[in-house]
Amino acid sequence: MRGGLASTDFGCRALLMGERMSGIRRRGLVGFAVGGALSGLTAAVLGASGSRSFANAVSRTHFRALVIGSGFGGSVAALRLGQAGVDTLVLERGREWPTSPTRPVFGSVTRITNDMFWFRRTTHWPGMVTVPVTPSPGVIEISEERNLDIACGAAVGGGSVVYTGVTVAPRRKYFEALYPSGLSYREFSQVWYPKVRRMLAPSPMPQDVYRSVPFTHSRIWDRQMSNARMRTYPIDSMFDWGVIRQELSRKVQLSSTIGDSDFGCSNGAKTDLTRTYLRAALATGPVQLRPLHEVRSISRRADGRYSVVVRRLGVDGTVLGTDEYSCEMLFLAAGTLNTNRLLVAARERGELPDLPADIGTGFGDNGDQINVRSEPLTPIGPAQGAPSASAAFFPDEFGLPLLVENWCVPEYASLPVTGTLAMTVDTDHRGTFRYDRGSRRVVLSDWTREKSAAAAEATSGYAHRVLAANPGCLPVSPNYPRTFTAHPVGGCVIGRSTDLEGRVRGNKGLYVMDGSLLPGNVGGANPSLTIAALAERAMAGIIAAGG
Known part of the structure; x- marks a missing residue:
């Protein structure tokens, strides 16, 4: 036994x-x-x-x-x-x-509070202005490791409180290339993934939500991709579309429809x-x-x-x-x-x-990369909704297999920008956690910028193709110079x-x-x-x- x-x-x-x-x-x-x-x-x-x-x-x-x-x-x-x-x-x-339907519970990129970060003295997040905060048991930890910032949840419910809700499985070819042979993709696709899905009940964004004003950025992203002859498809999400509809009709405190999601949705829009x-x-x-x-x-x-x-x-x-x-x-x-x-x-x-x-x-950092672009002459509305509506996958066009998902960029508010989270299938670049006896801390000891370079190059190739197919569309450099992952594995x-x-x-x-x-x-x-x-x-x- x-x-x-x-x-x-x-x-x-x-x-x-x-x-x-x-x-x-x-x-x-x-x-x-x-x-x-x-x-x-x-x-x-x-x-x-x-x-x-x-x-x-x-x-x-x-x-x-x-x-x-x-x-x-x-x-x-x-x-x-x-x-x-x-x-x-x-x-x-x-x-x-x-959560509460009537008052803000969590802080956000545009409404900074002391309880957003796990025991930090200053804010530290892509696109967020750096300001002093009081150290507290906040909802996200940012660990500034060597050449990589790692974000992880710190709440009852873990990362599910702060993630974007996207619920997708890897493709068979890459699962079998990465995971031990004793783990059968067929078994996962027929037993374990469906078992989890039954419990979580993820679903794609409904058409009425997709067509609403807060998701103008999602429709623009899909159009830009179509112009580049890139096929997008709806992706499953863990957002409560009923609560989002209540936001659209102003019956509850706004959260997901204005992009206030990275640090939790105050009104319970995230399941x-x-x-x-x-x-x-x-x-x-x-x-x-x-x-x-x-x-x-x-x-x-x-x-x-x-x-x-x-x-x-x-x-x-x-x-x-x-x-x-x-x-x-x-x-x-x-x-x-x-x-x-x-x-x-x-x-x-x-x-x-x-x-x-x-x-x-x-x-590994799951090959995470952030990409932002702007279409200055295209109105995008007063805010960007948080749930991701669409994705596209490219098996061999950009060096590494590449998944891209439409993300919101709340810190740019009503500016005409669209955001993309990219994830690559990288089988080579790995790091090691070691114990530092001087500081008595465990640190990521050997992560270099070169280990993120292949993912960055694949994402750059994707971005150049989209920009070339959309005249007037411009690249935007996020105000965050460090390599960042929300998917440490x-x-x-x-x-x-x-x-x-x-x-x-x-x-x-x-x-x-x-x-x-x-x-x-x-x-x-x-x-x-x-x-x-x-x-x-x-x-x-x-x-x-x-x-």
Whole structure:
């Protein structure tokens, strides 16, 4: 038996428990409004604040399973553990962010607040003016690594709170070139991708939304592409089109239709994980969630259990205390950056000395590039809507296979510009996380500008073709000189640092369940769908095998 769950018949019990918990989950969801605060659901699981059951629940420090992080991998792991009846705690460093139809909750590029960035003293974002802010547990962390800025979510729901919602799978050719042969693309396309899609329910932008004024930039982008004889197609998104229609009719606070999305949609226009996987996980019963609990280190105790040291934070960033948790099963889903930080530090400090030597290797930026162009004589309207309507894929025209998606450029407000996010299939350029003993920090040690050059050249080739086919269209240089990625992946590569179900080699009961598993590149796609699908497949195997 791998992983050591309760007994060798766990697989059979898990299936039966999963069916029983499914009914509990459905009943538990009744009465919770779609846009409601997650804290209401948490209270339903733990009991009312101040009650004995609540006090007993929140004082516990040992759980059968600990999940670090509540993004795509962590939420999948929490749900499947809960359905199997496994006593589980999800630790999330970020805050819960209940949305509101009437007031702004999150800051934005055009409305800067102190709680946008994770413990920064100045703003740092493409197109955003640099101004002082008060350090706090904000919704996005920007890590200024050598020659690369890495953005990652820091909230209950992880990156799903701040991403653009695009939900797409890589093409078979590139999946098979990047991922281990034991992962069948046919299996993913027939089982795991559909399983995630059923849970998330992504959909393309409806025509009435596409034809509305805030998406003039999307229609201009499609026309520019058509003029260049480039075929675009609609892409699936995790936006709530009903809320967006309410924005269009001015019935709710404006958010997505004015591009206020990068730091979260205040009115709930984005269907993040707090409304899908994470909500269902908490409703199973055995799963708890503790926000503002930042994991500082992991190790193994003499009795074989894992020890997790956690710093408790106040909403303003005040350190309220430090606790030690323990568990038999530890699921790392802190996001690529922070999972690598925790594991590499644990290995190098001797806290988990048996971790594989290749933990921390195989990192990639998914070939991310940003491209902006202007058509000065074309009116674009007062603002740009955030959801991405269209994409195009070029397998061999620009050196590297290239996916381009229409993005909004909120910092340019009503100026006639269109934005593009480009992602390349890059199988070669990788980086390494290493522990710096002087600073006692894990850093991306060997990323060079040359490792981003091939992606930049492919994106430049694409841009030149579009400009040539659209007279009067001009290139725009974003006010952000550094290479930037919102899609960090790799470092704990599946099939190398772990087995094909995320078990870390040589460390019983230790699992990786996030973007760290991806081999430095998604394969010409945004990562969220593939991260969740890998986690679904992994959890099915872990539960069936009893660990």
